[in-house]
Amino acid sequence: MDRSPASCRFRRRPRVDEPxxxxxAARDEExxxxxxxxxxxxxxxxxxxxxxxxxxxxxxxxxxxxxGAFVLRxxxxxxxQALCAAERAAPPGRLLLCDADLSGELGPLLDGPADLSIAxxxxxxxxGFGIAxxxxxxxxxxxxxxxxxxxxxxxxxxxxxARAACFxxxxxxxxxxxMTVDAARxxxxxxEVELPLGHRATxxxxxxxxxxxxxxxxxxxxCGPLGxxxxxxxxxxxxxxxGLTNGRAVAAIAAIGLADDFWSGPERxxxxxxxSGRTTGVLKLLGIPVVGLLATRRLSGALLVGLAANxxxxxxxxxxxALKAYxxxxxxxxAPVGMAVLLLPYDLREMTxxxxxxxxxxxxxxxxxxxxxxxxxxxxxAIGALAGLTVLGERTSIGAWIERTPVLAWIDxxxxx
Numbered sequence: 265m266d267r268s269p270a271s272c273r274f275r276r277r278p279r280v281d282e283p284x285x286x287x288x289a290a291r292d293e294e295x296x297x298x299x300x301x302x303x304x305x306x307x308x309x310x311x312x313x314x315x316x317x318x319x320x321x322x323x324x325x326x327x328x329x330x331x332g333a334f335v336l337r338x339x340x341x342x343x344x345q346a347l348c349a350a351e352r353a354a355p356p357g358r359l360l361l362c363d364a365d366l367s368g369e370l371g372p373l374l375d376g377p378a379d380l381s382i383a384x385x386x387x388x389x390x391x392g393f394g395i396a397x398x399x400x401x402x403x404x405x406x407x408x409x410x411x412x413x414x415x416x417x418x419x420x421x422x423x424x425x426a427r428a429a430c431f432x433x434x435x436x437x438x439x440x441x442x443m444t445v446d447a448a449r450x451x452x453x454x455x456e457v458e459l460p461l462g463h464r465a466t467x468x469x470x471x472x473x474x475x476x477x478x479x480x481x482x483x484x485x486x487c488g489p490l491g492x493x494x495x496x497x498x499x500x501x502x503x504x505x506x507g508l509t510n511g512r513a514v515a516a517i518a519a520i521g522l523a524d525d526f527w528s529g530p531e532r533x534x535x536x537x538x539x540s541g542r543t544t545g546v547l548k549l550l551g552i553p554v555v556g557l558l559a560t561r562r563l564s565g566a567l568l569v570g571l572a573a574n575x576x577x578x579x580x581x582x583x584x585x586a587l588k589a590y591x592x593x594x595x596x597x598x599a600p601v602g603m604a605v606l607l608l609p610y611d612l613r614e615m616t617x618x619x620x621x622x623x624x625x626x627x628x629x630x631x632x633x634x635x636x637x638x639x640x641x642x643x644x645x646a647i648g649a650l651a652g653l654t655v656l657g658e659r660t661s662i663g664a665w666i667e668r669t670p671v672l673a674w675i676d677x678x679x680x681x
Contacts (some may be wrong), residue, residue, distance in 0.1 A: 282424070283357030284311040284374070288333070289346040290364035294322040296464070301331035304362065307371060308570070314354055315364075316346035319681075324589075339681035341614050342482070343418075344439035345497050348432040352496070359422040366419060368461035373421035379452035380426045380444070382412070383419035386460045393428040393468075394478040400441045403487045408448030413456055416440055416479065426452055433496040435615060437479040438486025445487065461655050489525050491617050494582060495569070501525050501615065503622010506603050513559035514629050517573060520551045521624035548573070548620070552628060560635045564643040569631035571650035576627030577620060578657040583680055585666070590626045597633040612679045 286304050290297055297315065304313050315328040319340025329335045336349055347361065360370060400415035418440055422430060429450040433441035447454055466472035466492040485500035493499055507518025530589040549570075556569025572593075580586035587608045594601050604626065610616040618626070634646055656662060666672045 278530075283355060284308060284360060285354040285357060286311050286313045286360045287347055287354065288313065288315045288317055288328075288364050289343045289350070290315055290320065290324050290328065290668060291318040291323050291340070291346075292320045292324060293364040294320070294324045294327050297324050298327045298331040300362070300364055300366060301328050301333045303367070304370075305332050306656045307369070308360070308528045310356060311352070312356075312525060312585075314350045316350040318343065318346040339613070341681060342436035344433045344435040344482075344486075345614065348497055349426070351431045351433075357424060359420075359427050361420045361422070363418040363463055365464040366461060367463065367537060367646070368459060370419060370421075370461075371460060372457050373419065376455065377453065378421075379423040380430070380447045380454045382414060382417050382444070382454070382462060383420040384414040384417065384456045384458045385456050396476050396483060399480060403483065403670060404441060404444050404448070407487055408443060408445040409506070410448045410454060412444060414652050415444065416483075417456075419459075419461065425450075432492070432496055434482075434486035435497065435499050436482035436485070438482035438484075438500075441483050442490075445607050461634075465674050485616070489522065489619065489621075491525065491619050493617055495614065497614055499617045499618040501609070501619030501621065501623060502607065502616045503618035503620075505607070506622050506625040506675040509603055510600065510625070510629055513555050513569075513632060516555045517552050517569070517628035518621045518625035520548055520555070521573075521577075521620035521622070524548055524620040524624075548624065552624060556616040556628065557630060558631060562635060564634040564647060565631070565638070567647045568634050568643060568650070569628050571647060571654060572631035572634065573624040573627035575650050575653050576630070577621050577655075578653070578662055580620075580623040581663045582676065583614050584608060584678075585663070585676055586618055586623045586626065587611055588675065589677075590630065593630045597630060597637040599629055599633040608679075613681045 280407055286308060288300065301313055301315065313333040314336065315333040316336045316338060317325040317328070318338055321679065325335045325337050334354060338346055338349055352361065360373065362370060369381065373383055397416055404410055404412050404415050420440070426447050428444045429452060430443045433439035444454065484501070489501040490498050491501050504518050506521050507515040525642050528544045552573045553566040553570035556565035559565065576586045576590060579589050589602050590604050591601055592603070593599065607618070611618060635643065638646060666676050
């Protein structure tokens with residue numbers, strides 16, 4: 265990777281050879297956003313400035329609009345999600361990403377043949393102990409084989425090739441780290457440019473430490489398994505956590521689901537998987553009932569675990585839907601609810617996803633608890649109901665049926681951003 269210091273020759277107004285769009289993700293930046301937008305419009309008069317307002321509680325969106333930016337008013341989800349929304353709204357061409365509180369000249373990022381140019385601050389002010397930065401640098405080196413100086417820098421220029429390789433970006437504050445990894449894995453040229461930039465520095469106080477803790481968390485998630493939700497947002501799959509707290513059988517089911525998260529193909533439904541043969545769906549179809557059989561020593565246990573895991577997986581197509589169904593079922597069979605309650609707010613706000621690891625594990629847990637709770641006849645009634653739901657899911661969209669049913673649709677939407 266190139267590391268290039270900026271020189272005085274870059275003080276001139278940069279020439280934009282390809283269409284350029286500037287993306288700014290902002291939250292509660294009313295005091296500075298107008299000045300940032302004004303500076304960007306003066307420096308890049310041929311570029312459009314898009315401000316993605318990430319659920320601000322002040323007049324950030326109004327101030328940006330008054331300064332001449334195109335503004336997207338979004339619910340609060342996170343920096344990466346806001347940038348994804350802005351990128352989808354932007355016209356084709358190059359992108360320049362900029363933090364809302366930045367001051368300084370970004371023109372040098374557009375110079376040269378690099379696909380991804382990253383600004384390195386010539387002088388760093390404030391900050392913590394560098395833990396998040398060191399972790400980010402290490403992860404980029406491990407996953408992308410690239411050595412970086414400023415792995416968390418939000419000031420970046422992307423060529424159309426880099427834009428295609430990196431978007432949709434990872435969620436939250438992990439977007440920059442995963443962007444670098446994706447560009448490196450795609451064989452794109454990456455360079456860092458040292459620039460005399462300034463921004464509002466975080467301090468070594470409670471607010472600063474909370475911010476850096478979120479950066480660290482999002483960085484770790486961004487370098488783990490990711491999935492695309494129904495909106496096209498690229499979110500961390502965190503449902504594997506269910507397998508860590510509920511015994512070996514649930515852990516095994518979560519591991520089988522995680523294999524599907526990593527290596528699943530385009531097949532959907534039992535028939536498609538069976539026709540394709542050796543798919544991760546077939547692994548789930550066979551493996552999860554086997555786990556249920558070994559854990560319960562009953563045929564009814566194998567069927568309940570397999571069908572319940574599939575039922576929760578079928579419902580995991582909208583934020584919070586599978587978790588709400590699990591919580592309702594947990595009340596009936598006395599299943600643990602702690603992890604589901606912890607995950608629900610993040611799932612509803614489209615900050616994380618369960619993935620197959622989570623939905624299968626939660627469904628399997630309901631199945632295991634059903635074996636303990638129900639008598640023999642009760643188990644077979646539950647098996648019949650779950651089998652009917654599976655058949656219904658093969659023939660029609662359960663999600664569409666939920667959305668057409670007023671009471672279920674209201675419950676389904678409850679709590680979403």
